[in-house]
Amino acid sequence: MLREGLKKSEIIRLLEKKLSLDYSYESGYILGSMCSEPIDFGKELYVKYLSKNLGDPGLFQGTAALEKELISEIGMLFGGKDIIGSITTGGTEANIMAMRIAKKLRPDIENPEFIVPRSAHVSFDKGEDIMCGGIKLRKANLDKNFKLDIHHFESLINKNTCGVLGIAGTTSLGIVDPIKEIGRIIEGKDIFFHVDAAFGGFVLPFLSELGYQVPPWDFGVKQVNSITADPHKMGLGPIPTGGFFLRDSSVMNRVGFDIPYLAGGNFKHFHLVGTRLGGQVIAFWAILKYLGIEGFVKIVKDCMENTFYLVKLISEIKGIKLAATPEMNILGITTESGNKINEIDEELRKRNWMVGKFIDFNLIRVVIMPHVNQNHLLKFANELEDITKNLKI
Ligand SMILES: Cc1ncc(COP(=O)(O)O)c(C=O)c1O
Numbered sequence: 001m002l003r004e005g006l007k008k009s010e011i012i013r014l015l016e017k018k019l020s021l022d023y024s025y026e027s028g029y030i031l032g033s034m035c036s037e038p039i040d041f042g043k044e045l046y047v048k049y050l051s052k053n054l055g056d057p058g059l060f061q062g063t064a065a066l067e068k069e070l071i072s073e074i075g076m077l078f079g080g081k082d083i084i085g086s087i088t089t090g091g092t093e094a095n096i097m098a099m100r101i102a103k104k105l106r107p108d109i110e111n112p113e114f115i116v117p118r119s120a121h122v123s124f125d126k127g128e129d130i131m132c133g134g135i136k137l138r139k140a141n142l143d144k145n146f147k148l149d150i151h152h153f154e155s156l157i158n159k160n161t162c163g164v165l166g167i168a169g170t171t172s173l174g175i176v177d178p179i180k181e182i183g184r185i186i187e188g189k190d191i192f193f194h195v196d197a198a199f200g201g202f203v204l205p206f207l208s209e210l211g212y213q214v215p216p217w218d219f220g221v222k223q224v225n226s227i228t229a230d231p232h233k234m235g236l237g238p239i240p241t242g243g244f245f246l247r248d249s250s251v252m253n254r255v256g257f258d259i260p261y262l263a264g265g266n267f268k269h270f271h272l273v274g275t276r277l278g279g280q281v282i283a284f285w286a287i288l289k290y291l292g293i294e295g296f297v298k299i300v301k302d303c304m305e306n307t308f309y310l311v312k313l314i315s316e317i318k319g320i321k322l323a324a325t326p327e328m329n330i331l332g333i334t335t336e337s338g339n340k341i342n343e344i345d346e347e348l349r350k351r352n353w354m355v356g357k358f359i360d361f362n363l364i365r366v367v368i369m370p371h372v373n374q375n376h377l378l379k380f381a382n383e384l385e386d387i388t389k390n391l392k393i
Contacts, residue, residue: 023354025369028376032356034171034199034233036369041290042283046238052278054087058264063278070285075245077205078197078227080219084249087231087281088242089273091198092123094228097244097270099127101226102163102192103135104255112162113138117148117177118360119170121196135162146170146324146332146361148177154185163192166224168217169200172358172365173323174330176200180216183223194226198242201229203328206300209293219247231284234329236291236299236370241280244270299370303329306377307368313381319393320344320384323363332363333384335393347387353380 006014023030025037038046049063057064067087075083088094103112115138116124128137138161140153148166157164164186166177179195186193195217197204208214218227227245231237246252256268291299307329314322314333323332334341345357345364356365368377 023352025371028372028379029352030354030369031366031372031376031380032354032364033369034367035239036236036371038232038238038283039236039287039290042236042238042287045286046279046283049279049282050277052282053275054278054281055273055275056262056264057267058262060264060278063281066285067278067281070281070288071243071245073288074229074243075219078201078218078229078245080245080247082249083219083245083247084252085226085243085245086269086271087276087284088244088271089276090232090240090242091121091196091228091230092126092242093272094198094230094242094244095121095123095194095196096127096130096272098192098194098226098228099124099135099163100131101246101251101255101270102194103131105192105251106162106190109160109162111136111160113156113158113160114163114165115140115153115156115161116165117153117167117170118142119146119148119167119172119175120165121167121171121198124165136160146173146175148182150178150181150185153182157185157189157191161189161191163194166193166195166217167200168195168197168204169328169330171199172330172356172361172363173332174199174203174326174328175324176204176215176217176327178215179218179221179224183221186223192225193223194228195224196228198228198230199233199330200328201227201243202231202234202296203300203303206293206297207304207328209297210301210304219245231280231287234300234303234369235284235287237284237287238280241284300329303368303370303372306372306374307331309374310366310368310377310381313377317381317385317388319388323361329368331366331368332358332361333366334363335388337393338362340391340393343391344384344387344393347391348384351383351387353383
């Protein structure tokens with residue numbers, strides 16, 4: 001560390017140089033990320049209210065009330081009523097919170113198990129690891145369309161099952177699992193049902209508005225207990241902003257952490273973290289007011305049009321194909337032979353295209369976020385075609 005501080009202008013010059021290594025959303029090269037450039041108005045408010053700390057809500061009662069209002073409003077969008085929850089650091093924290101709640105609600109189970117589809121995000125493996133043997137993950141197979149195999153899922157349920165997961169927008173392909181069928185299977189069994197809609201949460205309601213056939217995935221399915229949905233993905237909130245939504249408010253009293261020492265007074269929460277940004281809550285509250293349903297519908301409509309545009313371009317390239325029919329603005333690309341996924345990924349990276357690679361499913365993932373336009377996609381498809389020719393695919 002320097003003994004004497006530098007001039008601000010010098011620091012900014014240094015920063016600009018160092019940060020020139022970063023990719024920018026506007027370049028279009030970020031094709032495999034679920035984040036995008038947040039809405040400007042939200043960014044301004046995030047900075048303005050950076051010092052609000054929701055880790056001590058008694059001190060920031062206005063911000064805390066805003067968070068309640070925000071959660072309740074989104075809960076209604078997700079087919080719920082009087083939904084509680086909170087804004088999190090991201091989908092990972094929200095998912096681990098759900099796993100912990102599932103375990104804590106069943107103290108009678110000695111060796112609790114949590115069943116997830118094989119397509120579940122790595123956050124569930126992290127949850128299992130962090131709980132150090134306190135919960136065991138059981139993985140249910142997928143069918144040929146990458147959806148949960150409901151029969152295998154059912155066969156994994158036993159007296160140790162404390163919780164189950166359905167995914168509304170998988171990380172790899174944006175697939176929606178059969179949430180209603182999962183609900184039917186666990187009906188009356190005292191098993192906690194969490195839905196991971198980290199990505200899909202801010203897509204599916206607007207696809208419904210656009211007239212797409214969206215299968216039931218939210219609190220409208222009466223067995224669903226909680227949902228993860230992240231504002232920093234398709235909600236275009238500041239990075240990071242995740243969300244956890246819970247149907248039954250009595251769960252807080254039963255298994256919330258007690259925080260006894262705060263300046264603002266005692267309170268309970270479900271979080272892994274203590275200090276929490278109030279700025280992300282304020283910014284996303286404002287983004288919802290600013291965009292309204294119509295604003296989100298327009299964003300999702302554009303992303304879907306661009307998704308279909310890329311689908312068409314892929315269909316014109318010899319040797320490659322889609323891994324599955326897209327259900328939202330995520331595409332999986334694989335080869336006809338099933339070979340050379342690593343090589344394609346490497347060649348794309350050499351040309352700066354930052355896609356996602358899912359080796360378990362043998363595919364390359366493209367997420368058509370709002371920062372991606374048709375010019376970017378055309379350039380990408382041309383280079384992909386060139387790569388497939390060079391690799392003799
Ligand atoms: C379905 C799903 N759940 C959870 C997460 C984790 O979200 P985060 O990176 O915000 O922790 C992701 C991230 O891509 C995801 O796709």
